[in-house]
Amino acid sequence: MTSETSEASDPIDPRAGAALYSEAYAARYAELYIAPWQRKHRLDAANLSRILDELGPRPWWVDLACGQAWHFSAFPERARQLGVDLSAAQLARARQNAPRASFLQADLCELELPSRSIDLVTNFWAGYCYLGTSARIAGLVERAIGWLADGGALYFEILVPRDLETFNQSRYASRTGFAVTPLGDDTCDWQYDDVAGRHIMHSPPLDMFLDLLAGKFRSVEATHDGGFMIHLIARDRC
Numbered sequence: 001m002t003s004e005t006s007e008a009s010d011p012i013d014p015r016a017g018a019a020l021y022s023e024a025y026a027a028r029y030a031e032l033y034i035a036p037w038q039r040k041h042r043l044d045a046a047n048l049s050r051i052l053d054e055l056g057p058r059p060w061w062v063d064l065a066c067g068q069a070w071h072f073s074a075f076p077e078r079a080r081q082l083g084v085d086l087s088a089a090q091l092a093r094a095r096q097n098a099p100r101a102s103f104l105q106a107d108l109c110e111l112e113l114p115s116r117s118i119d120l121v122t123n124f125w126a127g128y129c130y131l132g133t134s135a136r137i138a139g140l141v142e143r144a145i146g147w148l149a150d151g152g153a154l155y156f157e158i159l160v161p162r163d164l165e166t167f168n169q170s171r172y173a174s175r176t177g178f179a180v181t182p183l184g185d186d187t188c189d190w191q192y193d194d195v196a197g198r199h200i201m202h203s204p205p206l207d208m209f210l211d212l213l214a215g216k217f218r219s220v221e222a223t224h225d226g227g228f229m230i231h232l233i234a235r236d237r238c
Helices: 003-009 016-020 023-033 035-055 088-097 127-131 134-147 161-168 171-176 206-213
Strands: 060-064 080-085 102-105 118-123 148-158 179-182 189-194 197-202 217-224 230-237
Touching: 016 127, 016 197, 023 035, 023 088, 035 118, 035 148, 035 230, 060 134, 080 088, 088 102, 118 134, 127 134, 127 197, 134 148, 134 206, 148 206, 148 217, 161 171, 161 179, 206 217, 206 230
Parallel strands: 060 080, 060 118, 080 102, 118 148
Antiparallel strands: 148 230, 179 189, 189 197, 217 230
16 A cells, blocks of 8 residues: 555544554553653653743643643643543543643544634644544644644654654564554555554655645744654744
8 A cells, every 4th residue: 555545545544543542552551652762751841841931821732642641741830731632541541640731532633723722732752643644634734733823833743754664673662572564665654563453654754744834933943853753843823
């Protein structure tokens, strides 16, 4: 299956990924994806601290595919927080980890928020990849830009095709047996196999995101973390 086939036939249900996030998987999630990844989370926290300082007191922060709300829990007093996720099991833990935040169980493809009402929109671990096609992902980014108030910021962790093989060579993959397998020649379509099962994913190139952000922010930076993620930060929505 190539990325062109994926786009044309649209076989991937964006809700399929949420079905993997069962109670059993959620119970192991912190052990698998929070505790072992402290370097990444420290970088996330440093970037978020800088962004929140720039936004001033008590900005509105929406985290898309928020999972167990690790990022909210690191900043309990810094913002009014709304987390969005499709997994009830993940949201149950998010409410425990960030009791002052609000949460919404919703499909990101269908999510609508008031325009020009949010100060910060985030998406970590490239959670947008579950949407399955470049068109759906672009639609989410365009809507997120529309939700941002003047001066607002967007912070997405981007996973690009060229970094997928790097994961398979990592100590984490060797220790866990988890693996990424390309599903097309350009690796935009891929699968990730871990203890939950098979995650079917789609990763557009970075240029797609940069094109969507062009002219809408006064500052856009894309910094590779030396692991698997590009930290894409667009600041000062204009």
